[in-house]
Amino acid sequence: RAAGDPAITQIQPWMQELGDGVDVAPYGQPSEHESHVIRRTVEWLTADPVSSINFTPLHELDGIITPNGLCFERHHGGAAHVDPAEHRLMINGLVDTQLVFTMEDLMRFPRENHVYFLECAANSGMEWRGAQLNGCQFTHGMIHNVMYTGVPLRLLLNEAGVKTEGKWILPEGADASGMTRSIPMEKALDDCLVAFKMNGEALRVEQGYPLRLVVPGWEGNMWIKWLRRIEVGDEPWHHREETSKYTDLFADGRARRFTWEMDAKSVITSPSPQAPITHGPGPLVIKGLAWSGRGTIPRVDVTIDGGKTWQQARMSGPSLDKSMHAFYLDINWDGRPLYLQSRAHDSTGYVQPTKEALREIRGVNSIYHNNGIQTWYVNEQGVAENVEVS
Ligand code: MTE
Ligand code: CO
Known part of the structure; x- marks a missing residue:
């Protein structure tokens, strides 16, 4: 900087008066100078904001944790506002005892903390035919990385008692889209979490408050938000999200299904x-x-x-x-x-x-x-x- 830089030589306004008191912002917000650090949409991408997507501003972030307010959103029927007091998680199907948990019930199970990325299978999907979107927020921003607190799904399934024929689960969301996906029992019993906290605080409405399924390493679509029910079955259900969507169409017209793991x-x-x-x-x-x-x-x-x-x-x-x-x-x-x-x-x-x-x-x-x-x-x-x- 040149000698005589006013940023050095002059007393700035914020040095001439007292700052804000402690309770001016009971829930803290970023500096007003960071107002450009926001999720963004690509307007032409979807017909309606209710079944749409916005993108994490990866270019503005450092380290590995995505702040809660910047986690991209993908809703198929809008973000549901669920009252936790009225929210239930049901486990039904091929189990010894069908169970219904309140949020309070879930809080009494042993919980774990894990940092996982969630990437939508469609991330970079607009780039298949060549370079298209101008910014990593848009080419790669369907991803967030969060520390989750939740109950291992294994503990809840064990509580219900999975029958020997129970080889698959079908988690279901309480939103208007009623999203469902078939997940093999092996994964459900391995590292899936029923999560209620993200980065230490309650899940955000956009991320499935009060409960979401965490399916580590697997495509984002399987991480059911506003989780209300888990059915246990003996085979996959072949619902919309694993047939018409989230399958990979090859050049010869055949489609590959069940590409769950996200490659490096x-x-x-x-x-x-x-x-x-x-x-x-x-x-x-x-x-x-x-x-x-x-x-x-x-x-x-x-x-x-x-x-x-x-x-x-x-x-x-x-x-x-x-x-x-x-x-x-x-x-x-x-x-x-x-x-x-x-x-x-x-x-x-x-x-x-x-x-x-x-x-x-x-x-x-x-x-x-x-x-x-x-x-x-x-x-x-x-x-x-x-x-x-x-
Ligand atoms: N769960 C429900 N209930 N409804 C949804 O629309 N969208 C899915 C998944 N879980 C969805 C859902 C998709 S396609 C993705 S990529 C992730 O949630 C997005 O999670 P996020 O909104 O926290 O980024
Ligand atoms: Co998705």
């Missing part, structure tokens, strides 16, 4: 189209996020030349199973154009594929499960754009 994926969140370089050449922090539905992310590679040469990024923060991971690459930018990409390696040894490699197998009819490598072109002015390189 990563994205550079800054620089990116909504987060251009404004400071010119010199030290540049490249930051990004990576995740895998199959485990952790021990390594992310970053290229600044469109894949000709790769450098290993610096992982930062906790490495938790089925959680987002933060990575950085600190470079000295020479001011020349950049073709930025990141490539995640997960703990199973799987490496994130290029979009070309994905299209070779999947064709371009798909909507869901696009985990291909993202490219940002950054010009000499630092302006970034969504592109593809071959």
